[in-house]
Amino acid sequence: MKGLIDALIPPAPCLHCQLPDPEHLWLCEGCRASLPVDHDAPTVLEGGLGVESAFYYGGACSVLIPFAKNPVEPRLYEWLISQSSQRFNASALVPVPTHWRRRVERGGCHTTALSQVLSKRLNIPVLHALERTRNDPKQSQLDGIDRRQIQKDAFRGRHVELPKGKILLVDDVLTTGSTLRASAQALLRDHDVEDLGAWVLARRI
Structure with missing residues (x-):
């Protein structure tokens, strides 16, 4: 057969x-x-935000992650996360949001899909506490300086109540950290968050 x-x-x-x-x-x-599994300590961004990652962005991951993003492919996220033994505690997962126009282009939001897979695996709720205010150019088309400048004021908080305890921002790839820093600043500005961290599927070496 x-x-x-x-x-x-x-x-x-x-x-x-x-x-x-x-x-x-x-x-x-x-x-x-x-697969380049990341066993190293979290990356600490300027401002003190700690970022954990499941993989390094290299080898097969540099092909799989863009493939899962456009169009959004939750099954691939499920499989990738199943290849990582990472466990962590958090009170809520907050996806780094994409603009609604980008969601229409991709057939969904890749960070939401990624967060939902993590939520199912770790039994942690997903809360959409941020929104993106602009449809900026794709990050892959910008250098580090442009990324930092364009992310300024790109996010704002939504009227969502966050629980006490650690909140984790979720994104797919860490490159310069500009997106996560801008997201963290908006979350801390517009919400009462005492303990904030971040998780990404992969970080660039």
Whole structure:
């Protein structure tokens, strides 16, 4: 039966190396085994925000994460997070929001999808306590200085009550930290938050 299925549905190519992926898990066995898991201490951004990450943004992750983002692919986020043994405690997860125009383009919000996967895995509620005020250019098109300048006042708080305890901002990739810093500033300005951290799927080395 398996041979018949394989004949009717040939293995898709691995998204990273293009070799056949018989298990249809986006990556071949070799690339799955070499995912760059991050075991290092959290990154501390200017201002003191600590950022934990599941992977380094390299190798297969540099292909999978953009693929999961546009269009939004929650199943890929589920699989990626299942490859990480990370556990952490928090009272709520707050997705770093995307502008509504970007959500329409992508068929959803990738940070919301990522937060919902984490929520299901760790039993932590997702609260949409921030909104993005502008549809800025894509971060991948900007250098570090432009990223910091364009993120200024890009977020504001929403009328959502946050619980006591640690609040975690959630984003997919940490590059310069400008997006997370701007999100943290808005959250601290517009909400009563005593303990704030962040989690990303991957950080650039």
